[in-house]
Amino acid sequence: MTSPADQGHVAAAGDVATLDPDEARAPAGRAVPWRRIAVITALIVVAVVLAYVRSGSGVVVVQAVATGVLIGGVYGLIAMGLTLIFGVLDIVNFAHGSFLALALFLTFGLAQAGLHPYLALAVSVPAMFLLGVLVQRGILAGAMGKPLENQLLITLGISLIIENALLLFFGANPRSVPLPGDRGVPIFEAVANLSRILAFVGALLLAGLLYLLLQRTRLGTAIRAVAANDTGAQLVGIDTRVIYAVTFALGTACAGAAGTLVAPLVTIEPTTGALFNIVAFVVVVLGGMGNVVGALVGGLVIGLAEQLGGIYLPGQSPLLSVFIVFVLVLFLRPQGLFGRSA
Amino acid sequence: MRKTWTLSLALTLPLALAACGGSGPAGTSNGGGAQSGDTIKIGSLHPLSGASAADGQQMDNGAKLAVEAINNAGGIKAQGGKKLELVSADTQGKPEVGQSEAQRLVSDGAVGLVGTYQSAVTANVSTVAERNKVPLVIDVSSADSILAQGYKYTFRVQPSSTVLGTAGAQFLDQVAKAAGKPVRTVAVLHEQGPFGSAVRDAFKAEAEKAGIKVGPAIAYDAANVSDLTTQVTQVKASGADVLMVAGYYRDGVLAAKAVATVKPPALNAVYGVANGAFDLPQFPKEAGAAAEGFFDANYHADMTNADMQALAKLYQERYNDAIRTGAVLAYDSVKVIADALERSGGTEPAKVRDAIAEGSVPTLIAGNGPITFGPTGENENATPILMQVQGGAVKQVFPADKAETKPVYPAFTSR
């Protein structure tokens, strides 16, 4: 127990990151941590080579990498919303996956009504944004500043309600939203469905938009200010209540967008969101809680871990390798791959 | 000390109240109890809500139609024409709920139980049946472990995972040899649960007897798999000429899509064993051209049987839905109990059990002889048949006596 007592309340989880000595050398935000990127890239290369040795087939590894990267982009988008909420509101949002499930069902409904699945974005994103505002103002605002467990339990409650309301009203029969004109597209020796590639591209685009929003707009500056120091932000005249609501809504909108993008890829069930939620938590920790760019990179890493893990541990669930990566990161780099910056 | 008492009372009261709150089931059963003199109760335990509600409701409907048919034909004649009464219960697909609901039906005086679809629930219900000495006739639940307990009161109408895997391998061998292209290597893609693993093991053992190489065997988690492309690429890399798939509906569709995307060149056929997707009418609709040529060795309602056609028609009229094989199995299971009631000379569950063990009941399932139970409670005549998607519809193709048309092997001629 050599915890630095003079740091006061280390218990606030985000602070862990700031204790990292590396943080001083790579000041928050601007500088690109080339060394760390190199290390991560090297690790990935090693993992791919080992997978090749293990499977003995180049095609299989190329396919695994392609599939992993494509799904990883989507994980990244989902995790960006989650990490944004954590960075600004200090909430571990257990309801994130259920927002995604809600967007899935919304997309399904619109597609049933004859809308092209991707056009559903025009509905699902604003709808989830609005829902985010309502949930934050209506429920979570009452628990701001309370112990972490309180928010965790509240969002857990929200997720139980949403998931089971979907079950209650739609039943558990799996549904699907086929993408018109979906087909296999060759990538080197591998193939991937067009829907998967479009979801990946869409996720990257939206992630880029979110990044620009945070870095280049007044709103983004205000959000980052609140993330860094909310009392300070209040002092310079930022209405933190508005920022909290908007940030939470942006996060849920990310889940909404992701929901529509993955709708053609997954089987739509009330519990589908929970699966993504677990992965998203792992990604968030991996990328560093509150780090938006880290979430995207973390998503790619986890997508790869899931696919390559299936090669390393045949017969084990790919989720197992995701959790192994998760626990290792928690213990060895709790501040995530890129430390903290919002 | 007064506060101690207050506290104790405060704790006891809600418990008592809660107990009353939960008295709904008992209240319901008391209502039913009034008629217990003139009807014989059979319990139907299925997942009427929850993840498998659609199948559960089909099976419950199948059981209802059987009771209706028997009552219309004059009830149980050996017992003075007493009518049957079906008491339905919802397991919600949860083992604990299944257990308490089974207990409730038994307390209500059910002479036999029919159910339950999910293996975990069936396992629990079979324990209740055994402890209360009330026979349980399993309509759907293939896990071998259920009947491996040595229970005296549990019977199963559908074939077990082992029977399915074994027959599946035999059919494949025979069909390929008849086509002049004996199978060399079978890659296996199976869900990692007890069902997929048991089918894989039985299939592998039987196929290797016929000189077919089996491997690689790739498992996946049916609950959260979202893509099978990498797995099918592994199959492609292995050069196998047949891909065996044992899984459920959602993952079955994913496998079909992955095969259509990856297109392993050496592949002659995708061959399901008890696959939850490949022999369902909606499978060709959802998977489209990707489904064409897919085989499935599975138990299936015999569409060549006139009684079956009549039942399918009745079901369509009554419930506005196409009958699934599960409903037919539930229908048969109720028939099994009714037949036993005719011969048992009483309604004591123990006597009904003995009569079931000795019975021989005609069935509507294709390929099967009459339902007769072996010493472990397994239906000795249960066997699958082979089906194939041809021209966007599921057709019975093997064995010859149950075939609507001939199997096409290799299935993917165009590739």
Add this chain to the structure above:
Amino acid sequence: MTATSAPPAPETAAGRPLPRLPWNRHLIAIAVLAVLLVPLPLILPPAQASVAVRVLIFALMSIGWNMMSGFGGMFSFGHAAYFGIGAYASAWLLVEHRVSPWIGILAGMVVAAAFAALIGFLALRYKLRGAYFALATFAFAEMLRLWATNSDFVNRAVGYHVPLRPEASWWWLQFEPSSPNYFWVALALTVVALVVSVLYLRSRAGQFTKAARDDEDAAAAVGIPVMRYKLLTMALSAAITAVAGAFYVQYFLFIDPDLAFGSSVSIQAILPAVIGGVATVWGPVIGAVVMGPLNDVTATMLRNPPAGLEFLQGRSGLDVIVYGTLLIIIVLVLPKGIYGTIRQRWFRR
């Protein structure tokens, strides 16, 4: 409390008597409650008796959770790990090695405690707090679930059936399905767990644990080896929850990876304590009494829905919606839980 004729409390230099400790009051209440509840299964119809047993299993799980997360301040989101270990240890010993469930319960407690100490050591060694700690516990429970699902050692996803015995037997903890013995055993286990937790809390170790929860550095500064007592608390907490798992198997006679290690199990361990009152002796018990029968009440309602809600017939999920709503309301309005709030009003010292 002044109405009782207790021996005079020791007095201090200032001449004021020291306040009495609340522990004896808890022990007496536990004893009274136990005696009052003994005839319950004889009164209740069988279906309700099984609900009562379920309530006790919930309570037992949550008493364990509350020990670590309430009194110890280490929020666990993975108590399914310990419940599952208890369940699997006793089932494995019984099915594979014909070992009595009583020994299985003990073995489950030991293994769960050891596993908790291991997780705890790693988590504390690497200083995981708050959300990180909760997520780590969650990850370990999930890893156990995934491992058990694919491991031949514990029969993969098939799990274990407890073999039926030809006649009732105390040694094999198996009775007629409607036997009140099940309730009595569960009651006895719950009472023991409550007594153990009260005794632990008043012990030196329990006091140190609470101090370490309130302020870890201050506790270390007065000389408390914080790590040791945190690990001890986690081990005890895991052992209690493991008892619930082991008893679950003997009562339901079946276990598989999802029933043992699923995340809903972890939630079931959390909810009673949160609803009843975190870090209170009685919170988990009261929460379990509220939660246990909910499923049956809503199932009954959905079987015959009230007018206007007919479309809900045959649907499921309402019970969990009620849990979720209850959870949010409690956290927002009664953050001390039902009992915690009552205690604040009535037993304010």
Add this chain to the structure above:
Amino acid sequence: MTLLRVDGISKSFQGLRAVDEVSFEVAEGSILGVIGPNGAGKTTIFNLIAGALRPDSGRVHLAGREITGHTPHQVTAAGMTRTFQLMRPFYSMTVLENVTIAVLAGGGAKRTARTAAAELIDRVGLGRWRDAPTEGLPTAALKRLELARAVASKPRVLLLDEVLAGLVPAERAPVMELLEQLRTDDGVTLVFVEHIMAAVMRLSDSVLVLDLGRVLTTGAPEEVTRDPRVIEAYLGEDPHAHA
């Protein structure tokens, strides 16, 4: 006789040297005042010798035994207890329970711990707050509680981090009296960080002045305050700013 000896301890944070080769000795039964401008490294030194931080280099000896790198509870067990600058009571407990735990942690018998704690509470003048929850206690009472809790573990050396800060002048005198009593009646050796110079002048046998992580000077209170380097170090900062 030297009870506490610190030899050249250093500590860096992210390349910044917060404590640089600091050495000093404290004789048994004496009182050492530690002063220095903000950021001089006073609290860090406390953290280093009390085990909350591990020094990068250097050694700490207590009563001849090396305690460098010991964990805080081991240091306390070895006979040295610290208080915190910001009061850190066990918030869910009453004053009595807070002190009782410290008595128990110091090895006190369970049977007598509460009585001993109550006596200690009376002694630090907290008697009227004894059964009060620590939530909502006034600062002065919390400071006394912090002191009572530290004393309860029967230390030979007591490290006090600004015990007087936050107290109005009228509240300071009794606390200072109490500290003197601890030395004379209980033979406790005191090391205290303090901004209030009057207290430093009155209590200290010797004073250690820190600046920028280094020892600037050490000596008797009167000498030190006349030292021009000390005055320079404090320039730009009012030594009573925290009073």
